[in-house]
Amino acid sequence: MTPLLLVLRMSKYRLVLLRHGEGAWNKENRFCSWVDQKLSEEGVKEARDCGRLLKEQGYKFDLVFTSLLSRSIHTAWLVLEAMGQEWVPVVKSWRLNERHYGALIGLNRAEMALQHGEQRVKLWRRSYDITPPLIDESHPYYMEIYNDRRYATCDVPKENLPRAESLKEVLDRLLPYWNSTVVPEILKGKTILISGHGNSCRAILKHVEGVSDDDIANVTLPTGVPVQLELDENLKPVKPRQLLGDQAKIQAAIKKVEDQGKAKQAT
Ligand SMILES: O=C(OP(=O)(O)O)[C@H](O)COP(=O)(O)O
Known part of the structure; x- marks a missing residue:
């Protein structure tokens, strides 16, 4: 068998995961999570640039999945517009929402690091099974989240929606949707974009790539x-994930996200 045929046989499906463009609270370094902040100007540009890049790479999407949060939906729209593929169906689910950060929602990460220490903030942000403190009715964003009409459309009653989640709990609520709704579409041979969030995409990566509980803290x-995954017929990766774009810029952007948890007085 020629090497080309070998690659074709092994890499059967391509899937793109995308953390939405920068949102207003990414810029302000606040835990955003289930608060429905919109994209910043920079975020709009990032989404359009991402669409142009995916077009250059020859991507033709058949289906897009998003969360119920505007920043993930707008990103999907902007990507599809930049690709000239606006007609592609977009399917939305709360199960792709960002991780629920509980009582940390709205707080500034750098200030939290000053108060609680950088290590504690790193554990809250990146550990696999630590759940942040639960949100309750006294929280300034509680009503805004749970009174929102979109959460009356979910496949679980509003009272059973999360009040805070570890990454493990994100995977627990995401996996049934992944298995029942996303996987069958991949297996039909559809090229799929998931326009999600930092932690919903990390949960998918953990599952698909089999990343260990410890190693996921470093993702x-x-x-x-865009994160490109090439999968075999059993949906196992045939090569390491590829973050598409200028690699030096991507490394700098990763460092910037990691540094959001460093102790600093908010300005
Ligand atoms: O809303 C969030 O993620 P998102 O910008 O991907 O939607 C979280 O606040 C991300 O925070 P983290 O990077 O501390 O996990």
Whole structure:
């Protein structure tokens, strides 16, 4: 068998995961999570650039999945527009929402690091099974989140929606959707874009790549950078994930996200 045929046989499906473009609270270094902040100007640009890059790479999407949060939906729209593929169906689910950061929602990461220490903030942000403190009715964003009409459309009653999640708990709520809805479409041979969030995409990576509980702490995704996965017929990766784009810029963007947890007085 020629090497080319070998590659063709092994890499059967391509899937793109994308953390949405920069949102207003990414810029302000606040835990955003289930608060429906919009894309910043920079985030709009990142999403358009991402669409142009995917077009250059020859991508033709058949289906796009998003969360119920505007920043993931707008990113999908902007990507498809930049590719001239606006007609492609977009399917939305709360199960692709960002991780629920509980009582940390709205707080500034650098200030939290000053108060609680950088190590504690790193554990809250990147550990696999530590759940942040739960949100309750006294939280300034509680009503805004749970009174939102979109959460009356979910496949679980509103009372059963999360009040805070570890990455493990994100995977627990995401996996049934992945298996019942996303996987069958991949297996039909559809080229799929998942326009999600930092931690919903990390949960998918953990599952698909079999990343260990410890190693997932070292996976950080920058905004607006497509992650290309090439999978075999059993949906196992045939090569390491590829973050598409200028590699020096991507490394700098990853460092910037990691540094958001360094102790600093908010300005
Ligand atoms: O809303 C968030 O992620 P998102 O910008 O991917 O939607 C989280 O606040 C990300 O925070 P983290 O990078 O500290 O996990």
